[in-house]
Amino acid sequence: MKTFLKYTALLAGAVVFAYPFLWMIAGSLKPELEIESLNLFSGKFSLQSYAQVILKIPIARAFLNSMIVSAATTASVVLFGSMVGYALARLRFLGKKTLYTLILFTMTIPFQIVLIPQYILIVKLGWTDTYMALIAPTMMSAFAIILFRQFFMAIPQALIDAARVDGCSELMILFRIIWPLSRPVIITVALLTFMANWNEVLWPLMVVREQSLMTMPQLVTIFTTGGQAETQLGYLLAAATLLSLPVIIAYAFFQRYFIESMASSGIKG
Amino acid sequence: MTRLGDIVRGVRRSDRGAYWFILPYVIFFCAFVAYPLIFSLILVFNRWNIVTPMEWIGLKNFDRLIGDVLFYRSLLNTLTFLLIHIPLQVAVALALALLLNTGVRGRGLFRAIYFLPVVVSGVAVTILWQQIYSFDEGILNNILHAAGLPSVPWLVDPRVAMPSIAIMATWKNVGIYIVLFLVGLQNIPRELYEAASLDGARPFKQFLYVTLPMLNPTIVVIVVLSTIGGFSLFIEPYVLTGGGPMQSTLSGMLYIYNQAFSFGHMGYAATLGFVYALVILGVVVLQRRVIESEIPS
Structure with a gap:
């Protein structure tokens, strides 16, 4: 029982530290409309966000x-x-x-x-x-x-x-x-x-x-705060992932x- | 002329080439440490926007600082940040380090995962947490909804915004302190625990009377490093809130940056930097004294 609790706590910790990054990478590869979901996987795969980031900033x-x-x-x-x-x-x-x-x-x-x-x-x-x-x-x-x-x-x-x-x-x-x-x-x-x-x-x-x-990091900061990302979540996540x-x-x-x-x-x- | 003679003899006794080894650093030191330090002492007595000539204004920068509401606000914000960040950081790091230290499987893997946010750029982490903290569709509020709880205005409410940033900073940095605690835990001699249990001390008492005092040096390091980090807080509020809402996340560094680059007040920005540096040194010295005296090691 004690061991079980111990590993549960450790695993919960691992989820807390790793999940946001997985969500970020997954989100950057999804179509814009599906990003908000907590799910990591989506049926549709899209490189649209990356294409836009590369197009908008050097x-x-x-x-x-x-x-x-x-x-x-x-x-x-x-x-x-x-x-x-x-x-x-x-x-x-x-x-x-x-x-x-x-x-x-x-x-x-x-x-x-x-x-x-x-x-x-x-x-x-x-x-x-x-x-x-x-x-x-x-x-x-x-x-x-x-x-x-x-x-x-x-x-x-x-x-x-x-x-x-x-x-x-x-x-x-x-x-x-x-x-x-x-x-x-x-x-x-x-x-x-x-x-x-x-x-x-x-x-x-x-x-x-x-x-x-x-x-x-500077370019991504300017991209985020300067309005170029047009509040498109996918663009932000793609830039952060890159x-x-x-x-x-x-x-x-x-x-x-x-x-x-x-x-x-x-x-x- | 004995002193001159000493110098000549000293130089003669030096290893050949030694001065070439240190020359680059001496030049660097003069340009990027000594000169800025001296120049900051001139700047604090001047009004200057870099473009027009400097104007000597005596102590007016300090006068202004004493009456500057935003300066006090930024100090207070930093204090809020530290009061949440430091205890949280120490507690979480210690808890996870103690768990990892009980001979669990996959210790290396867990440690590596907890450490991951440390290496990732603060900008990427901040963009990520912008989505986690988002009021309408953020990850945290979605989870709260799923559990039937009301949304929390993480970054929107002036009372909540700085604590939110403190939690995020803890998430980013705690991996370092887990590693430092693990090193500290491994340096505690086993005999101490054996002696304690012979004396009839239960695990909790052993933790209180053996583990904690032995970890005191590590705790000092963590408190000091977190404090210096807290005073350097910049990119998180810069990207996340721009210092708002209602200046509640205006950090000292962000205020210095704004004075220098939004308003071109170089002299006043340098004065703020000067005073902040004194505050940091004072706080760190005080912390060392208090912690080292309260938990004798």
Whole structure:
């Protein structure tokens, strides 16, 4: 009896979290008139909503923009983050303590205070409506640096010394010795960064007005709030499905990495 | 000249190339952290719409903020959000984590499903909940009808709208906290439970005197993260309600955004951001103190 109740509760939970997504996908594939029903299945199958979304907004271009921006940001955060993390963990230099304190300090600043000044900086640099505006302010992350530093501190000094004796430069040590040993932390940082950037919408709304440069969540937001969807439920659900499907597919394959990354970092993406 | 000598010696003793490793970050820090911080301290004393020259107005932005009904409204809305969101989040996450931790089959699958809303874009989730909360034909009201209950004005009634958004945000984020609780639960040594049951403690007392105190650090993390999240609430009201009805879902971030981009009040928006940042820091410090002192770990 107890077991039965336990599984009922767990299953009820699963329905609560999964059903809305199933309803969204099912609804996007139904004719407009049948969407309201709670049923997932309908006799009639229709791609009309998708056709309309693709016709009305440059969603494929937005997908590409999101890909470019998220990939560039992620590559930069991993590359520069691991460089600074390595310097903090393994190199001697004057000002190391100061730098470390500064990075910790950066993590405590609520973003509300720098948001407007950052926007003004982008305007003054003439970067509004460019990829730079979307990439530059997130190119480095204090949080990633701290994660890298912690991981690198645990790598045996003997490995690094041996490489130095062999005449490796510090950069070569980082890429050839440290990186291959650091796959878990690289995956964690890369996944969290990519996800956070893919889903970011406030910043793009601020710095991009040109439709062809909008990221996917931004374009879908404008589509929803701007009246283009004409209160057609099917259009909205199709747009939302297109927006979430890439992430859901990636999640289906790398589910454990997503969850472990989040658990090991203790932050939200 | 000893100090200069120290510096020279320090630099000499440094590893070659170390400065190249940190140079990109130093540039980034100056441009996107230090400069905006300093600039925000200038902006709060100015009136500015970006286009015309800045105008120094002393403390007028703060004067205005003190008398700004909408500022207090947005603070109150955030408070409403947090008062519902945090307890709900902790309770649901803890309940599901405890269930998952009893050696059930399909634990990984359940965990993966509960976590799904976390990875999906907030915009998609918000569009979805717009349909769930829709008054006439929404999923929730349809279910209520089927059960013979009256409709709930989820997003239409000013008293209900913010709680509705808080429930939705809980649904979206609770997966993270289930995972954090699971990690916390696994870190509790078994011996503690054995000792407790030797002392005759029933499961409920074990939960009260072993599990909860041991989970205290996790609870602190959850409360702090949810609070910071609550103060950043933006896209949900932006898409769902536009801050209405009757400003009841106007969040702090949405108000800052409106001041900056609907009215072009950059100086005042920066002042709001500045004050909000102080409020957030204050609240988080207070929370840590209270929780850490009330449940000794």
